Amino acid sequence: MDLRQLEYFVAVAEEANFTKAAERVHITQSGVSAQIRQFEKELGADLFDRSSRMVRLTAAGAAALPHARQALAAAEAVRRAADEVTGLVRGRLRLGMVTGCTVTPLFVALASFHRAFPRIEVALSEANSDVLMEDVRGGHVDLALVGAAGGLPGDLSSLTIVSEGLVALVPAGHALAARGEVTLRGLCAYPMVCLPPGTGIRGVLDQACAAQGLRPKVALQATAPGAVAGLAARGLGVAVLSASMAGEHPDLTAVPVSGVGLSALLALVWRKEESTVLRALLPHCRRAFGL
Structure with missing residues (x-):
């Protein structure tokens, strides 16, 4: 038989x-x-x-x-x-990361995973969050670190890393520097330096402005938070970032933006049908992010 x-x-x-x-x-x-x-x-x-x-x-x-x-x-x-x-033993892990976002715990998770499974090939690509989520849905990326405005898509599994509000970053001497907070309407009175569309922070700004009938004056945009802050430091506009990003630039004054009503999210997303390699990676991610 x-x-x-x-x-x-x-x-x-x-x-x-x-x-x-x-x-x-x-x-x-x-x-x-x-x-x-x-x-x-x-x-x-x-x-x-x-x-x-x-x-x-x-x-x-x-x-x-x-x-x-x-x-x-x-x-x-x-x-x-x-x-x-x-x-x-011989798998391949395809990761996506929102452009310009340096998140050290993700690198810690990858290093830990590599030590556990040294023969798995790891590929890393960058794109804006909208593109990354479509790549995850299409099976082109196994796991992606994305930004989102207010919520995450229900058709994907997700793990929220950060949820925070918007912050205006200005150099000393700017009119906003002495204020404890600025309303969204007040922020729109100034030219802004922003991250591009397709990022969570820009999504929060655009959606909140649309809800209040406001038109933000985006003078410049850059893909990296450091570049956004650097342009603001030189007087080219008010930088709009998250609180954690603002903490990386102590030379600038961080002013919370009130009346937004949405949170900027940073999250890991993946398809609900988890691959073997992805199931092995996720515990390393949870440990690295303390979740």
């Missing part, structure tokens, strides 16, 4: 026809018939009643069928387990 015979037996039982069963398992009808005859000889019992045009199970065949299905399912489970181990 071998797995091939069990597969042919189940196919004939479910198709009730040797020809259809042969098409299903991709061999000739004579090949299926010969294997079934050999199987019956080994068991010492007929499995099928062949007296009519439709093949029917005998009592012995009906008794054997559920066990044959269980054996095939067990064999498939063994194959899946072996494939998972193989995937962790």
Whole structure:
């Protein structure tokens, strides 16, 4: 008895026809018939009643069928387990990261993962958040670090890393520097330096302004938060970033923006159907981010 015979037996039982069963398992009808005859000889019992045009199970065949299905399912489970181990030995991990965002814990997670699975190839790409989420949906990226405005898409699994409000960054001597906060309407009175569309922070700004009927004056935009802050430091506009990004620039004054109503999110997103490699990576991410 071998797995091939069990597969042919189940196919004939479910198709009730040797020809259809042969098409299903991709061999000739004579090949299926010969294997079934050999199987019956080994068991010492007929499995099928062949007296009519439709093949029917005998009592012995009906008794054997559920066990044959269980054996095939067990064999498939063994194959899946072996494939998972193989995937962790020779797999490939494709990561996406929102452009210009340097998040040290993600690099810590990758380093820890690499030490655990040194033969897995890691590929890293950068794009804006909208593009990254589409790449995740399409299966082109396994895991992406993205920014979002207010909420995350329900069709993807996610892990929120940061949720915070907007901050205006200005140099000493600017009119906003002496204020404890600025309203969104007040912010819109000044030219701004922003991250590009497709980032979470820019999404929060644009959506909040649209909700209040405001038109932000975006004088310049840059893909890296450091560049946005650097332009603001030179008097080219008010930088609009998040609180954690503002903390990287102590030479500038951070002024919270009130009345926005949305949070800027930074999150990891992935497809709900997790790959073997991704399931191995996620615990490293949770530990690195303290989640």
